[in-house]
Amino acid sequence: MNEFWSSFLANYALSTSACIACGVNESALVAFTKQYVHRHIVADLSALSSAAKAAGFDFAIASAYRSFWRQKAIWNNKFHGHRAVYDQAQQQVDLSALSELEKVHAIMLFSALPGGSRHHFGSDLDVYARNLIPAGQRLQLEPWEYEAGGYLAEFNDWLNEHLADFGFYRPYDRYRGGVAAEPWHISHRAVADSLAPEQSIAAIATTLERSDVAGKETILQHLPALYETYIVNVAT
Template structure:
């Protein structure tokens, strides 16, 4: 099993189906236990996004880099990409969207979650921080998750903004599985993946990959 290919979203051999979503086979037991505990606490834990392939991440990246998909700043205001250099454009995108080959969603161990039974009939899921904060529909669910997550082997890599990826209170990661795959999502592996595929801004990305790696890829919360 080539862990570098898995870590960069170029293999799906590690995946299995869980309630219609593709997740890493090694997280199923802990994820099911977390789901059951959440249910007992009154929350229907639901996955909004699980595994995402390199190709899918590249489509998101290219749409944003080309201006065909909006890019927002830390205050959720639109960014005028045409006024930015290519490296600044990369940084603006990586605030909310990972570089292809560098997304933790490639692992299958990382999930975006919400409580479906807390989603009001008039509310469309946005995966925005305010939804998980006081007054938001998932505030109580989020508080329960924060208190219990590590008991089931998970943590939040983007629990707060540390100058890299924006805060993502919905994003959880299976500690043991992601730790193993992080080691194989190396700069060389990411560079090889990008080199072999159609990724906009490729030359700028490769020339600045060490900087982008330190700020956005490995800059995560401690367990």
Template structure:
């Protein structure tokens, strides 16, 4: 595999640099700093909850959910009883909120889960749930500001709404240019190859249904058209 494919799969960190305690793609650093400064000027303490996550970390999350050691939540944030589900249904239920190892945008270093730390009430814990970014939630004004300003810094929200695959994630932002470059270096064959080589639970089901899963959950994101 090429180096950029290994990066996109979460198997190489050669593209990453440190930023505020997280690891991000070196190519996005300048615009990320500008976005952070703009948010600060608007009164928001731009804070990263999660940035780069490698293949092995994603695999650990996946396996914990598939085996029932970690809860799988439905669209109403209620735990799913996996004992009543087929392997195919377990895979699809996990992918509502957690990507396949090797197919997570968090491997890229271009995608971040963010919030405004100063908008979180004293003693409250970050949940990263949609209601926090909706009207009445602590990050609603921040989310509105992001909607108006992300594009000018080269970012967008890939999961701005539910499209039948991944659930809405108003906290998830992505750098258009570098994320798209990473995505172009991943395809079904590359993802199938890496999953087949590691102890990913449910791998036979995943590989057998990967074409549909890829179309529904991996590339089914918002348009990346930015203003000229």
């Protein structure tokens, strides 16, 4: 571990596993096709990718590991209105009409709290089939793309049938009152299950307290409820 991470861990007084789970330690990561993932998912991810390609899909990763700081940038831009926030009907939300807590709930429908994202684990990825994206179109990562009639529907059906064969599953397979359904989001069950308990309320709070996350005081005040609604409220 380099000097930066050693100093960071000392300042945060969190275990290495907790720092990994909250996206502030990258020591478990390795490169995989221009992305970074947890080293313990590489064999299964390679097998999944190869099987998808054999089935006619150009398996691609839109997003894999995301650090705390990257998630914070996304969060702050949304909180301050510099980046659009959408509801489940894909209609843009007018954040100016909302209280801070209402903003937090609106953002967490599709974007995780910094320190509380499963993308911090390196086990979770947003995936698609590059060869199914029509010419001139850009991947949106919206549910309709993966649903019947969407151009990724065939790939979605293949994932439904084969993900478990390679140790993966969908934590956001449906809306449970927290995070919206995300058919593009897959998770390596064994690695994610080992890190999820380390991403505790205390670990997230410690990480947030030492950052400039927008709406931090409101988040910390309501963190236990947010944690139960959005962070651990996933498929098992």
